[in-house]
Structures are given as C-alpha cells and as structure tokens.
Amino acid sequence: MYPSRFRYEAPRSLDEALALLAEHGDEAKILAGGQSLVPMMKLRFAAPGVLVDINGIAGLGFHEETAGGGLRVGALCRHVDLEHSTVLPGAQPTMAAAAPLVADPIVRTRGTLVGSLCHADPQGDWASVMLALGGSVVAVSPRGRRTIPVGEFVVGTFQNALEHDEIVVEAVVPAAQGARAGSYLKLERRVGDFATAGVAMALESVGGQILRAGIALTGVGPATIAATEAAEALVGASLDPDVIDRAAELAAAAARPRTDHRGSADYKRHVVATFVRRMLTAERAPAGAAA
Amino acid sequence: MTQTAEPHAASPAPTSQALDEVKIGGLGSSRTRVEDARFIRGRGNYVEDVTLPGMLHMEILRSPLAHARIRSIDTSAAWAIPGVKLVLTGEMAAQRNLAWMPTLSYDTQAVLATDKVRFQGQEVACVVADDPYIAKDACDAIVVDYEPLPPVVSPEQAVAPGAPLIRDDKAGQADNIAYQWEVGDKDGTDAAFARADVVSKLRLHYPRSHPSPIENCGAVADFNSATGKLTVYLTSQAPHIVRAAVALIAELPEHLIRIISPDVGGGFGNKVPVYPGYVCAILCSILTAKPVKWIEDNTGNLSSTGFGRDMYLDSEMALTSDGQILAVRYHATTDQGAFYADAQPTKFKIGLVHSSFACYDVPVGHITAQGMYTNKAPGGVAYRCSFRVTEAMFFQERMMQAAADDLGLDQAEFRRRNLVDDDQFPYRTPFGFLTDSGQYHKCLQIGLDAIGYDDFLVEQAEARKKGRLLGIGISTMTEPLGAGNSREYDILGIKMFDSAELRVHPTGKAVLKIGAQTQGQGHETTFAQIVTHELGIPALDIVVEHGDTDHTPFGMGTYASRSTPVAGAATAMVARKIRAKARKLAAHLLEVSEEDVEWELGRFYVRGAESRGVTIQECAMAAYSNMPDGMEPGLENNAYYDPPNLTWPFACYIATVEVDPETGVWDVLRFVAVDDCGVRINPMIVEGQIMGGLTEAYAMSNMQFQTYDVDGNLVGANYMDYLLPTAWETPGFELHEVVTPSPHHPIGAKGVGECAAVGGPAAYVNAVLNALRPTGVRNIDMPLLPDRVWHAAHTGDDVSGAPPFRTE
C-alpha cells in the first residue's frame, strides 16, 4: 500500500490554504480527517499532486447550537466530537442517533462530518442526515463565501459541487419549526461497515402536528437520496398506521438500490420500508419498541 | 480465570516436600504468556522489522484479469525509473527454471506467469528498487498486453461442456479436474440404504474464506555471494519444510540455506505453503547480490495466498425410523482454484474429510470427492483445522440436524441415540480412523444443562406465538488432531514427526529448542510448562526457542493442532531422557545405587530416607562439575517423536439465537462450549484458543467469505469487503470442560487450537435454521448474511451462496 508521490502542505490559516488551492488548481486536495482520502491514495484510486492539510488551521473544530434549534458544525469537528457531544442529545435526535453508527471508534476519532459530506460517498451516513434535516454547507474561496444546500452540494457518486479553489468551512442545520424528532437507522453487517441501507428521518412539529419532515436514504442509490414524496406524505398528517405504511412504501419506491454483496435490490428496498415504519412507529408511541 | 503467581527462579531448597507444580508454572498453571511482554510493549520482531545493510525492496505486479493469455510484457518504462534495480518477468525466471514451482499437493504453480494468467491477483512480474514506493511506481509502469479468455468461477462451470481448459500447461490434462478420490465401502453403504426407513438428503456449499492473519506474508532474502549462503527471514509456520522446499525448488545446497521465522503475526494455515513472492525475493537477491525485502499488502494476501474451504456437499443419510444411523454417503466437490495447492498429507487428496462422523456409531459409509480447477486463487489450506476437517465436521453436523428434522426427532435426542459410548473405545470409524477416548454423552449433557435446553424449548414455543423467532443449534464432534503418525502422514514425502532438544545449563536453567513454530499459540509459555512438569525446573528458568533452522531441530511446524500432540510429546520425552541421566547423577551425589533413588517433582531422594536428597539443579551442576567416572559430561539431549495415533478431542457447542424476521439480522443470545481436550497444560491459553476459534466460527457463519463474480473478480480482496468481526459483534462464550486424557500422549494432552473453529460454525447455523424451522427452509449457505436469511424466511426456499456472485 504505497501511494503515488505527492507534496504535502500544512497551512496555518484559511487564507494560506486558499492561496495553495489557487496555486495548484485541480492538482490539490484538502486533507481533513484523511479517513476517506488516505485509503483512496494508498489504493492509488486517488493520486493528488499536492495535499493541503487543514488540520493546523485554528477554529474549525467547533460545533454549536444556533437560535431556534439550529446547529453549526466546523470543518474539523470529528465524528467522535458529535458522538460525545453534550449539545446534540435532545436537541438534534437525528444527528445523535447517527453519530455512533458512523464507521468505527478508530475512524471516528479522525474523520469529520464536513469531510464526509465533501467525499459524497452514497454510503456516507452524514449526507443523509444533513439532507433529511435540510442542512447546507458554507464554502469559502477567494471570491467570497457561499451557502450550498446539501441537496445541491452532493451532485453524484463521489462528486460535490465545489470549485477547485473552494474550502467548506462549516455545515449548517437550520432552525426548526417547532420541536424536533427523528432518528437514524442503519443496517450494517459489522461495526465499521458501510450501510447496506440506512434511513435518516427528521420531523419538526408543533402540538403533534408535523410541520416539516425530511427522509433521506443511505447506500441505496448512486448518491444519497432524498425521499421527498415520503416526507411530504407526513406533513400535516398524524402518524396513523396507514400514514406510516404509505410513507414506508414511498421511501422504498424512492430507493434505487443495486444487487451486490450486501444484498439484493429487493432486500434493500424492504429494509428501507422497515426502517421508516420502525422509526415512525416509535415516534407515535415513544415508549414502544424501536428497532 | 485463575492467575498463578510464579516465584522467581531461586533454586528450591532441599526439602522432603514435593514442589507445588502449579506455583512453579507446571501443568495446570495459567501462567501469563511470556511472549506477551514483548508483543504488548511493541518489542516483537517481525519480518517487517528486519532491516539489513544495502537492502532493496520488492513489489509484485498482479493480474487484473481472471483468465487471459499474455501477448507481451513491456518493462522498458519500469526500467527507466530512477532507483529501479531489477524488473523480473516469468520469462527471466524461466531461464533459471523458476517460472514454475511444485505445490504441496504434487501439482505445479506459476511463480511468475509466462503463458497465461489463471486468476485475478496472480503474480505477473516483480520490481526491485531502492524503496517500495519506487518499486510500486515501476510496477504501475509495466505494460502487459492481455488477451482475455472466458473465466471459470465454479466447479459447475469447470465441467460444463465446452468449458475452457485452465491448465493447458499440464501435459495430459484434458479437463478441469484436479483429482478424484474415494474412501469407504460402497457396496455395504448401498445395502444399508436399501434397508433404510428414511433417507435424509442435504446439499450445501461451504464458502471460500481466507485465514487472513493480521501480519501478511513477507520475506527478507539475503544471498551472500561470497559464502554462497542464503538466509531468508520469512513468515512461516513451518520453516524447516521451507528450507527443504527451497533446496529442492531453487536447487541450492540445504546446508547453505537458513530459514528464520521471527515473530509471526498469525498464520491459521495461511503460512504453511511456499508462495511465489518468497521464490521471487530469493531469486531477486541472487540476481542483485543484495538483501531483498518483500512485504505483501492486504489485497495481495487476500487475493493470492492460501484460502480455506470452498467445498460442496451432496449428501444422504440412511436412517431407521427410530433414529439409528445406518449409513452415510456423500460427494464432496472442492474448488481448488488455478493450482492444486492444498497443504495436506500426501495420501489424502481432500485432507481428512473422511474423519466426519467419527463421534457417531455409524456402521458404514462411502465418500467420493473431486477437485476442480477454476480461475480463482489457489490454496485449500487448512484454515485453523487439521486438513479439511472443518468442512468434514460442518457437513456432519448440518446433516445431523437435517436428519433429526426429517425424522421429527429432537436434535439432542437424535445425537444421544448415535454418539459413541464410553465403553466402545478404541472405536474404528466407518472411514478407517481409530478413535481412542472420550466421554461424548457426558459432554453433551453438560452442554444441555448449561444452556437450559428444556426451558429454552418452552421459551421458543412461547416466543413463536408472538412472531419472534428463537432458535437453538447443537454441534458435537471429535476431530483428528496432531498428525502424524509417520506411517500415514507425510508432506512431500517428509514424515510428520516432530522434535525437541533440551539443554540444561550448569545452574539448572534450561533452553528448549523445538521444531514447531508459534504464531500466537503461546508455545514459549506452554512448552516450558511441559519441561517443568517433567523436571521440576520452574517455568521461568526455561526459555523456548524455535523458528531458526540453523539452531533448532528439524520439525514439521505448527498447524493442524499438532504442536502439543507431537512437539509437546517430544518435549516430554526429551525431558524424561534428561531425568534419566539426572537420576544417575543423583545416585552418584547421594552415594547410593540408582535403584534406591526416588523421584518427586524437582528432586531425587533416597528411598526410606526422604530428607536425603538432591535437587534437579544440583544434578545439573554435577553434570558439568562432578560426574561419575565414565559418564559423558553435560546435560543435553534431543528427542524425535512419532505419535502412535492422532489425538481425538471432543467438543459440544450450543448456540441460541434470535432472528429478526423483518431484516434477517440474527443475534446470538447465548453460546455454551464444552471442550474435552484431555489434560490442559495452561488452562488460560486453552480458553483463549477456544474463544478465538469460536470467534472465527462466528465470523464464518455470519459475515466472512470470499466470492467471485461472473468475470472472475474477487469480492473480498480488502478488509472493507472481507469482514472480520470486532469485539462489538462477537458474542460472549460460556466455557465448560471435561478431561479425558489421551491414552497415548505422554502427558495426556490432546490438540485444541482448532476445535472451536471446526465445530463452532454448525452450532450457529443450526441455531438460525432451527429458528426458521416453521418456514420449511432446510439450508442457507454460510455466511448467513441478513439478506440471505430474510430471503429464505420470506420465500421458504433454501439459499445457495455458490459463485458466481450476482450483481446488477
């Protein structure tokens, strides 16, 4: 496992990092936690000429609440920070459920949520979570700062919407309309395995009335999938069994899985439906048995 | 677990009281492993740690295709890269008669491909350079022009009409059949089937898996052109066999070859064979006149080195309606990959698969077997088992469960009616083995009591009413461990005995040198304990050495759970030789005749005058300072041990599981293990071996396998696809023991390293199928992945896992 030759740069500031990107163009790659990029380099699937390591830049490791149940996650906030966060429990149920299911404990100490979004692996867990929550990323470049909704940011398998000279500095969860509920369920063959199928669910409601719903699917298509129709079926509805069934069916229909060593396409669709049903049933009767 | 403190090595003062054997680290002491001090501190010494002056680095270029003719290989761009010292192709190796080498099953295997590539990952060329990065760059710069040929990825495809001929290199090979073999009594078996009330049938596939040791293969080859001596540091389970093999393959004089296995990071059978990488490293060292290091990467290890299993079963069992087994017959098909390279005794073409049903009273049986060449990696090594015994016992226990179900009989009761009774030993099995000892019924009962069998059946019935699927699975088996004897067991003609050499120094400290090779089993700990048991020298005063062919006696190495049965026996025997000489020295020191000297642990004394005695340490000093006239000085000896029989440990494993009918995910509720491996030298190490084996058994049943798609691409060539369980998934194990000493082993020990990996898988699989029993499913091939279980539960159909693997 010997990567191709590359140059290594460790800028101390965002401006320095941006300058390096501007200088090296598409030869350069950002290195965050390295948990996706380094394996790709060792397998020689990726061979960037220049690595721009952003780990030395101060002030990117944060995650913090914003008004109305929103959240900001800095580019160097590690999976493990979110797993052990005191901010997420209660306030961000979907994220809190997902954090301990991402990769394994070793990978979680280095890998970042933002890096995961940028990597745009259809089996990445955070992209579904952020998509369900209606989140976005904030990218900076010499031209300034822009906010990109996750749905537009993830454009395909391992493809994001960044220009070569842009760096994502944070990911953002918007304020909620009312109380948040939701969860993340993932079927994995083993700890540290990527999802056979995963479902992120985010509900915002006032007085039992669902005002906003988001459902997104992991590992069952060429990119992270927003199950928009399934989510819409929940808005304004109460979680009766037939509503739950309908949402489960619509989510399964939105999936575009492939038969592979993790299971048949039918099976993965079935798991998506099962997970949607389980999460919604649990919301309906919080004391009842979740998955 | 009990930990026994060891007093430091002060010579025990003469006393009439025998030493406390456990306290000094003898038999039954769970002394901590002496190896761990260096491993835990990062002070081990693996091949990767070996650095020699002027050393170069080698990387291998592997075939991306499963089956293709090589039109040309252009190495010019690779040679042009600065720092490249050698680019070796098959054509160049052929000039030295090294393009091909013999396998351990009397086949040939390509070292570097000359004519065709026959599996994905096959070695095509290698590069030697100043560092491994340059070598890898140069590999990427080699241009190979392949003409793709249709690949064969299953035995079925191998014998289909018009199948491409894979081994067109072999004169007289007109088909893809590697071997045929049969054993047993065909006519007697047919007659028994004619009398049967019930015939139970089962077909299944034991998937290909890989031993995947944590340390991959690797070598540092150092040919000294001045002395003509070749030294190779190599990750081998059997360094002495490698020396002999190198002498034969490379036509070098054996006395000028030194193989050193330093610390070995796991083997599990993977490190018995000689691989092309070793031969290349040696040849490259000869050609460059420099030491050459080759360290395989994970993909190289998983895609080209010895796999395990990949065997198909087509079976029938003849039964009376009251549950007596009248006969068994089965046909086993092995998928050998491109070269027939099992590491196994010469006489047997499919290992010891015919050891199946050894624990049951089966009057007659017949097994036929056939091996197929396919475009897959070669191997068929004994992955944590005694030559295909894992398949044998899995087949047996899956057939037992299917038969119990077909009879409508309780699975525990069915076993009870057929297990061999204690008073039937020695017992001749239908396929010719002689089992010698055991308490099978007692072990089963302890297991059933521990799991609470009857209560579980009630709980299971209750749960079913609520739609919950609980299951219980049993696996009982005895397996043959500890090859030889030498009459029947040899590898490439070299008989399977083993050896030990013991040197007791003047101060009573000792060095034991053995022909076996630890890869994590703890030989350095337990073999000292055997000496302690025989001589009373505290275990801390004994150092165990192995792995350097210049400095240890010839032995066949460690695999097939043979170290304690064979090298361990040799150790006991050499210690007894030392004791015999020490007795003469004691008589001399005590000024009595030898007949008047009595032995207790660590001390000789005068019969009738117990307080007059000398310690073994005093005898040792006398051997160098005060020997009687005419006695040869010194206290050293060696022993070569040829066991009269295999050892026959027994195990009963019981698992309970719950299956989630909606996702097919299953969880182990409890796992009970009852092992009878005879006398336990170090109970802690024995328990560790059992837990390790049960973990690997769980892995095989749940997640771990390699398969190939229609194009011959390997699925499972890296650790994202080839899954090993973590501490998180691995269930807890409840261990129990029964001790029936081996009647022929000097200290009554039997092999144990593999029992759990061999007998374990069927317990898990039987449990899941027991949970699914209401659906009518008879078989799901391992691993029981959630999608397979879901599929079976929903359709009621069996699920086959045979390749080619289906993708969209």
Ligand SMILES: Cc1cc2nc3c(=O)[nH]c(=O)nc-3n(C[C@H](O)[C@H](O)[C@H](O)COP(=O)(O)OP(=O)(O)OC[C@H]3O[C@@H](n4cnc5c(N)ncnc54)[C@H](O)[C@@H]3O)c2cc1C
């Ligand atoms: C064994 C293993 C198991 C795993 N299992 C899972 C799993 O189950 N679920 C899961 O979701 N993930 C899994 N992962 C991936 C892991 O979550 C990674 O941490 C994550 O995908 C990438 O984050 P990173 O910080 O390591 O990014 P890096 O590897 O450093 O970078 C990934 C990509 O994003 C780009 N990038 C990173 N940060 C920025 C930025 N701020 N701006 C612009 N571009 C950027 C890089 O240039 C690179 O292209 C696993 C990884 C491993 C090694």
